[in-house]
Amino acid sequence: MTSPLTARGVEVDLAGGPVVRGVDLTVGTGEFVTLLGANGSGKSTLVRALVGLIPARGSIELFGTPLARFRDRWRLGYVPQRPGSSSGVPATVREVVTSGRLAHRPLLGFASRSDRAAVDEAISHVRLGAKADQPITELSGGQQQRAYIARALVGDPQLLVMDEPTAGVDAESASVLASLIGHLVDDHGMAVLMVAHELGPMRALVDRAVVIDAGRVSYEGPVDGVRHDHAHDHPHIGAPERVRPVPEEGPLG
Amino acid sequence: MTDLLAYDFMRYALIAAIVTGLAAPAVGTYIVQRRLALLGDGLGHVALTGVALGLLTNVAPTLTAVAVAVLGAVAIELLRTYAKTSGDVALAMLFYGGIAGGVMLVNLAGESASTLNSFLFGSITTIDAADLVTVAILGLVVVLLSIGLSPQLFAVCQDEDHARVSGVPVRLYTMFIAVLAAVTITVAMRTVGLLLVSALMVVPVAAAQQLTRSFRSTHLVAMVLGLLAAVGGVVASYEIDTQPGPTIVMLALAVFAVAAVTRGVVSLRRSAP
Numbered sequence: 001m002t003s004p005l006t007a008r009g010v011e012v013d014l015a016g017g018p019v020v021r022g023v024d025l026t027v028g029t030g031e032f033v034t035l036l037g038a039n040g041s042g043k044s045t046l047v048r049a050l051v052g053l054i055p056a057r058g059s060i061e062l063f064g065t066p067l068a069r070f071r072d073r074w075r076l077g078y079v080p081q082r083p084g085s086s087s088g089v090p091a092t093v094r095e096v097v098t099s100g101r102l103a104h105r106p107l108l109g110f111a112s113r114s115d116r117a118a119v120d121e122a123i124s125h126v127r128l129g130a131k132a133d134q135p136i137t138e139l140s141g142g143q144q145q146r147a148y149i150a151r152a153l154v155g156d157p158q159l160l161v162m163d164e165p166t167a168g169v170d171a172e173s174a175s176v177l178a179s180l181i182g183h184l185v186d187d188h189g190m191a192v193l194m195v196a197h198e199l200g201p202m203r204a205l206v207d208r209a210v211v212i213d214a215g216r217v218s219y220e221g222p223v224d225g226v227r228h229d230h231a232h233d234h235p236h237i238g239a240p241e242r243v244r245p246v247p248e249e250g251p252l253g
Numbered sequence: 254m255t256d257l258l259a260y261d262f263m264r265y266a267l268i269a270a271i272v273t274g275l276a277a278p279a280v281g282t283y284i285v286q287r288r289l290a291l292l293g294d295g296l297g298h299v300a301l302t303g304v305a306l307g308l309l310t311n312v313a314p315t316l317t318a319v320a321v322a323v324l325g326a327v328a329i330e331l332l333r334t335y336a337k338t339s340g341d342v343a344l345a346m347l348f349y350g351g352i353a354g355g356v357m358l359v360n361l362a363g364e365s366a367s368t369l370n371s372f373l374f375g376s377i378t379t380i381d382a383a384d385l386v387t388v389a390i391l392g393l394v395v396v397l398l399s400i401g402l403s404p405q406l407f408a409v410c411q412d413e414d415h416a417r418v419s420g421v422p423v424r425l426y427t428m429f430i431a432v433l434a435a436v437t438i439t440v441a442m443r444t445v446g447l448l449l450v451s452a453l454m455v456v457p458v459a460a461a462q463q464l465t466r467s468f469r470s471t472h473l474v475a476m477v478l479g480l481l482a483a484v485g486g487v488v489a490s491y492e493i494d495t496q497p498g499p500t501i502v503m504l505a506l507a508v509f510a511v512a513a514v515t516r517g518v519v520s521l522r523r524s525a526p
Contacts, residue, residue: 051418073420080414089286089458091411091468099408103419111404135466151415 002064003028004075004159004191005050009058012042012049012215019045020056021215027159030189032181032205034196036226037212043195044081046212047163050193051078062159074103077157079148081164082141090135093147097122100151122154123147127176142173149177153184160184162194166202174200181205199223257491265385266377266444266487266497272392273441273453274483278461278475279399280433281454286410286468292329292431293451295348296438299325301355301447303439304372309362314372315387315439322435325351330428375446375498377487384443392440395433400472406430407468444483446498453479456505463512478508 005027012020019042027033037043049056052067060067063075070076077100100122101115111119123132126146131139136147145165152160160181166174178201184190185205192205199206209226211219219226257263284292303321307314325347332343359369371379380388399406408416409426417423434454441450461474486501493500 048414053414053417071420073418076418078415078418080412088288088290089282089410089468089471090462090466091407092466095407095468096411099404099411099415100419102404102408102416102421105404107402107405133467148415155419 002061004063005193006061006064007050007058010046010049010060011057012045012054014045014054019215020049020212022058023212023215023217025050025193025210025217027191027193029158029191030185032185032192032194032207034194034199034202034206034209034223035212036196036209041212042215043212044163047161047193047195051076051161074155075158077152077155077160079145079152079160079162079165082145082148082167090137092133093123093128093136093139093150094119094132096136096147097150097154100154103155118154118156122150125153125180126150140170140173141168142170145169146173146176149180153180157190159191159193162192164195164197166196166198166200169200171200174202178202178205257488262378262380263491265380265382266491267484268385269380269388269440269444270483270487270497270501271480272389272396273437273444274480275476276392276395276399276437276440277445277450277453277483278457278479279396279472280430280437281458281479282468282472282475283399283406283410283430284434284454285458286407287427287430290455291451293434293438293454294448295329295344295351296322296325296431296435297447297450298348298355299351300435300438300442301372302351302358303355304442304447305355305358305362308364308368309358313383313387315384315442318442319391319436319439322438323432326431326435327428330424330431334424370496371446372442373446373448373498374496375442375444375449375501377444377490377497380443388440388443391436395437395440396476398433402426402429403469403472411468444487444497445501446496449498449502452502452505453483456502456509457482460505460509460512463509463516478505478512482508 003026005025007023007025010020010023011018023046035043035047048054050060062070098111098119101111101118105115123129126149128143128146128150131143136144139147149165165177181192182205185192194202203223206223208221209223210217211226284290300318300322303318304314306321307317328347329344336343356369405421405426408421409423413423437454438447438450441453445453457479458471458475460478461471465471465474482505483501486504487497489504490497490500
């Protein structure tokens with residue numbers, strides 16, 4: 001069986017400079033892989049390249065198909081880094097989650113009964129049933145993140161890619177997400193690739209940790225084997241060593 | 254009111270107002286969602302060059318305006334995509350060129366200032382039957398596409414990255430929204446005029462937002478408010494003998510003010526013990 005994600009020798013340049021260098025990465029069916037690294041290590045850039053948002057060299061295959069020719073988009077669920085500002089027009093949780101069904105829908109026409117059922121189910125899985133018809137901007141940060149994860153899960157993806165889903169998320173939201181994602185990985189064989197600073201309750205789910213440092217893989221193995229300074233051995237000459245992970249990071253992460 | 258309908262020009266103007274009032278907020282909702290509220294202004298400027306080309310070459314100005322505004326929309330989207338740092342200035346220059354070129358060409362065509370004025374601020378007496386057919390067809394196409402493609406357009410405007418990963422051709426749809434806006438500007442040119450058309454795309458949406466909580470209800474309420482402002486403005490402009498464009502826009506702003514006050518009162522009551 002082909003792996004949901006196989007990447008070989010991935011290289012990304014941004015603004016003329018190299019950001020990701022020769023990264024190999026595989027995520028197998030039912031496997032939970034986390035990408036760790038300091039600010040600016042290139043881990044978010046790597047993930048954006050893996051889902052096709054920015055151009056990269058090297059080979060990236062999703063479910064055995066090269067990224068450029070990958071058409072079964074419903075198989076890939078994506079949770080971007082939390083958008084900084086809301087859009088100009090209000091949108092409810094239900095509307096945002098419904099937009100996650102697009103890959104299942106024909107070009108024209110209303111959402112079908114199965115679309116609506118999937119949306120209701122995804123919203124209740126992230127325990128936002130009571131907030132489904134509220135504008136998403138009225139929710140707390142953690143609740144908004146749950147809504148964006150529901151949008152990624154509503155299409156029944158086989159590979160879920162999340163960019164810092166736990167950054168700045170309250171404890172309740174983090175544990176709701178961990179139990180939901182644990183269920184999908186264990187019982188449905190969903191594969192997960194998650195960029196994180198802080199694993200929190202997700203830590204128990206992680207099968208393999210990959211640490212990115214200056215655009216290269218510096219460690220790959222069990223999460224317990226990640227040395228505490230791994231994520232922080234970025235050369236901050238003279239700066240005090242960070243003891244705690246940084247909750248937010250810039251767009252290039 | 255019934256005596257208004259005795260005049261052909263008034264019937265034409267009212268039909269044009271209905272189509273314009275629905276079409277402008279139908280597209281405008283996406284434009285506001287993408288935070289491009291000033292896009293319509295720029296396209297209106299560019300469309301003026303199209304009008305002038307029509308006057309100069311004796312082709313119906315509505316058709317040349319559509320063609321030039323659509324080209325302008327495509328150029329603007331390409332600039333926004335590829336000229337990231339200098340895009341802002343490039344857009345501004347495109348807009349200045351549009352209005353300056355338009356006014357010069359109108360002068361060269363030997364047209365009077367009042368002709369120019371009627372395109373800039375609308376004129377209910379200049380709509381003829383041929384214009385009306387063009388306006389009605391284009392306006393209906395805009396309304397149908399804005400509603401029919403709303404799942405895709407919403408997804409693109411809400412979160413471009415997520416839409417792109419979901420396989421939505423984002424660049425195509427953002428271009429499409431700009432083209433819809435360009436067509437709408439031509440539709441609205443006869444009633445609201447090129448300089449104020451953008452207001453009818455933005456103000457009803459801003460007013461609707463005061464009263465609604467979802468995207469879909471904002472979209473629909475904005476279209477209803479746009480319709481009321483456009484029809485009310487045309488009727489009022491006939492009654493008090495003003496140009497329709499400014500009358501429609503002032504009415505839309507009044508609707509916004511009422512909506513904003515209503516919202517304030519409602520939220521005060523809610524927060525009161």
